[in-house]
Amino acid sequence: MDMNDLTRRLGGGSPRVAFGADYNPEQWPMEVWKHDVELMREAGVNLVSLGIFSWALLEPEEGRYEFGWLDEVMDLLHENGIAVDLANASASPPPWFTVKYPDSAPVSADGVRQTHGSRQAFAACSPDYRRAAAALTTAIAEHYSDHPALAMWHVHNEYGCHNQPDFGPHAERGFRAWLQARYETLDALNDAWGTAFWSQHYYDWSEIMPPRRSGTHVNPSQQLDFARFSSDSLLECFEAEAAIIRAHSDKPVTTNFMGLNMGLHAPIDYWRWAKSMDIVSNDHYLIAEDHRNHQDLALTADLTRGWADNEPWLLMEHSTSAVNWQPRNIAKSPGQMLRNSFQHLARGADGILFFQWRASRAGAEKYHSGMLPHAGRDTKVWREVVELGASLEKVSEAAGSRVVASAALVFDTDARWGAELDSHPSIEAQPVRELREWHDALYRAGITTDLRQSTDDLSAYQLVVAPMLYLVTDDGAANLRRYVEGGGTLVLTHFSGIVDEHDRIIMDPINGGGYPGAFRELLGIEIEEFFPLRAGEAVVLTAGSGARWSELGRTTTAEVISRYEAGPTSGSPAVTRNVAGAGIAYYVGTAPDPAALAALLPQVFADAGLEAAAHASEFPDLEVVTRASGEGSWVFAINHGDAEARLGVNGSELLSGTPTGGALAIPAGGIAVVRLSA
Numbered sequence: 001m002d003m004n005d006l007t008r009r010l011g012g013g014s015p016r017v018a019f020g021a022d023y024n025p026e027q028w029p030m031e032v033w034k035h036d037v038e039l040m041r042e043a044g045v046n047l048v049s050l051g052i053f054s055w056a057l058l059e060p061e062e063g064r065y066e067f068g069w070l071d072e073v074m075d076l077l078h079e080n081g082i083a084v085d086l087a088n089a090s091a092s093p094p095p096w097f098t099v100k101y102p103d104s105a106p107v108s109a110d111g112v113r114q115t116h117g118s119r120q121a122f123a124a125c126s127p128d129y130r131r132a133a134a135a136l137t138t139a140i141a142e143h144y145s146d147h148p149a150l151a152m153w154h155v156h157n158e159y160g161c162h163n164q165p166d167f168g169p170h171a172e173r174g175f176r177a178w179l180q181a182r183y184e185t186l187d188a189l190n191d192a193w194g195t196a197f198w199s200q201h202y203y204d205w206s207e208i209m210p211p212r213r214s215g216t217h218v219n220p221s222q223q224l225d226f227a228r229f230s231s232d233s234l235l236e237c238f239e240a241e242a243a244i245i246r247a248h249s250d251k252p253v254t255t256n257f258m259g260l261n262m263g264l265h266a267p268i269d270y271w272r273w274a275k276s277m278d279i280v281s282n283d284h285y286l287i288a289e290d291h292r293n294h295q296d297l298a299l300t301a302d303l304t305r306g307w308a309d310n311e312p313w314l315l316m317e318h319s320t321s322a323v324n325w326q327p328r329n330i331a332k333s334p335g336q337m338l339r340n341s342f343q344h345l346a347r348g349a350d351g352i353l354f355f356q357w358r359a360s361r362a363g364a365e366k367y368h369s370g371m372l373p374h375a376g377r378d379t380k381v382w383r384e385v386v387e388l389g390a391s392l393e394k395v396s397e398a399a400g401s402r403v404v405a406s407a408a409l410v411f412d413t414d415a416r417w418g419a420e421l422d423s424h425p426s427i428e429a430q431p432v433r434e435l436r437e438w439h440d441a442l443y444r445a446g447i448t449t450d451l452r453q454s455t456d457d458l459s460a461y462q463l464v465v466a467p468m469l470y471l472v473t474d475d476g477a478a479n480l481r482r483y484v485e486g487g488g489t490l491v492l493t494h495f496s497g498i499v500d501e502h503d504r505i506i507m508d509p510i511n512g513g514g515y516p517g518a519f520r521e522l523l524g525i526e527i528e529e530f531f532p533l534r535a536g537e538a539v540v541l542t543a544g545s546g547a548r549w550s551e552l553g554r555t556t557t558a559e560v561i562s563r564y565e566a567g568p569t570s571g572s573p574a575v576t577r578n579v580a581g582a583g584i585a586y587y588v589g590t591a592p593d594p595a596a597l598a599a600l601l602p603q604v605f606a607d608a609g610l611e612a613a614a615h616a617s618e619f620p621d622l623e624v625v626t627r628a629s630g631e632g633s634w635v636f637a638i639n640h641g642d643a644e645a646r647l648g649v650n651g652s653e654l655l656s657g658t659p660t661g662g663a664l665a666i667p668a669g670g671i672a673v674v675r676l677s678a
């Protein structure tokens with residue numbers, strides 16, 4: 001069961017884009033439910049997520065379940081043709097649970113135990129939590145598996161969100177067992193963690209702790225392993241609950257991911273998790289004050305597609321307008337929600353859902369927008385919701401198709417976590433920012449990018465960019481080398497290929513040879529010293545300038561494209577190009593400004609056999625993405641700018657139902673979806 005099965009079920013045999021929201025009827029009196037469902041039909045809603053935060057109402061005391069209200073809602077939805085993504089409700093244990101099992105709550109690195117009162121207060125390794133979540137899941141799966149409204153299962157909610165890694169006694173026990181399985185011997189662990197440093201040698205497993213608060217920087221290899229363990233221990237929770245559901249039901253199972261928000265300190269390795277999903281689903285919220293937040297959306301959607309192995313995926317949550325949890329919760333301007341929705345769709349989503357159906361009356365999220373605002377139907381938000389529902393119907397034929405991309409960005413979880421460790425050459429070495437900047441550069445050239453891991457088969461891509469691939473395994477490095485030698489064009493950027501999987505410098509202690517140990521030969525360069533820049537400082541290059549980072553080094557076999565022109569690294573190569581086998585490997589040792597990128601990218605594209613899209617220079621705010629399948633090709637055009645844009649494209653525009661006649665005008669802020677003529 002996958003996304004294609006779901007969209008076909010929603011369309012009664014032919015694909016229909018999923019459209020809906022989290023629905024929390026328990027927050028409203030029963031008389032509101034009927035009204036809700038009438039309005040859902042008016043908007044074209046076909047899927048709602050139910051019961052995500054309902055544990056306290058479904059199980060008022062341990063082992064006593066009350067499904068009456070949920071039965072009524074399920075029946076009502078089914079009678080109205082609305083399918084349900086049913087939660088197993090394990091996300092947020094009720095207050096009675098925390099009171100009864102106080103040590104099931106997570107403990108911070110400082111030793112502070114959390115309590116109930118917000119949500120998701122549980123320690124992933126608490127046996128009481130796991131037992132209670134399994135019992136609840138069993139009860140729900142037994143009760144609802146055959147309900148005709150049920151279309152899919154929503155396990156938990158945003159694992160790792162508001163559920164900091166636990167550093168308490170359960171985690172201590174779990175971490176040791178995880179380390180024993182990974183290393184088998186203490187010698188291997190001491191070697192991997194470099195414990196000869198600062199007198200950290202371990203003589204007994206019982207001496208090893210989670211990386212709790214210590215005097216200064218805790219061993220980075222230990223921090224990295226703890227992040228891996230924390231991700232794995234939550235994944236065990238998911239697997240256990242999903243297995244119970246799968247034993248009762250053949251409907252697809254998912255849990256909603258959180259895009260790029262999960263870093264070293266909220267660690268979830270989504271590449272790994274995605275393998276356990278029947279449908280990959282993601283939640284995305286704009287950072288309202290980011291003026292180009294649609295580019296963050298594009299990147300996150302591309303990354304979600306990567307986790308889904310380029311298959312269609314589900315946007316489980318986004319917002320119709322403002323959220324409640326940012327410092328300034330700026331409402332969406334007219335048309336912005338429609339553009340956001342179509343961006344996700346263009347980039348591989350086959351379902352567009354929101355948090356949440358109806359804006360709450362009480363609680364911490366009462367200022368968060370919903371599909372139905374407090375002000376009701378005579379509103380900008382409701383009109384756009386209805387318009388979106390109708391528009392999605394018109395493009396349903398594209399569901400099931402795949403995004404066409406000629407370039408890829410490499411983004412490994414371990415490399416990100418490694419680069420986010422402390423005690424580094426500069427706090428400016430931020431892998432997500434680096435990724436976003438390179439994604440933006442390709443976006444501005446109109447080039448659609450997939451996101452892949454360093455160990456994936458990359459041979460289909462004309463261009464691969466690996467921004468700040470700080471940590472790399474031998475397999476990853478060998479795979480990138482193979483890609484280049486087989487004829488590919490690769491761009492690696494600064495602070496890449498520096499450490500192995502244990503965060504130890506890749507180096508030769510006898511012969512030296514400089515950074516980056518993993519890619520020195522491939523790049524034909526040797527870096528002897530990092531020269532991070534001061535805040536706001538720029539370094540002059542032969543063409544343009546660079547920010548944040550510079551380096552002292554030399555080329556061995558590479559050709560110099562650009563040098564540092566001033567300062568302590570003056571004369572050192574900043575950007576280089578090396579022929580390796582049948583391909584080319586570029587290196588970018590700084591964060592280039594637009595002028596430096598403009599000088600570099602045409603050459604990279606020429607080597608890769610790529611061209612910037614024809615519309616890119618004239619209409620930089622026009623986002624164009626193509627999806628294709630055996631049934632046809634669809635061009636999605638989203639105009640983020642405030643002037644009309646034009647695109648040369650021949651086919652039928654599905655939202656207006658008119659032929660393009662070879663050229664299409666997309667109004668300011670507008671959207672078009674064209675089925676290409678065969």
Ligand code: GLA
Pocket residue numbers: 157158283285317323324355365368
């Ligand atoms: C997350 C959660 C939702 C809700 C939204 C608010 O995505 O999954 O329950 O809190 O944030 O933006």
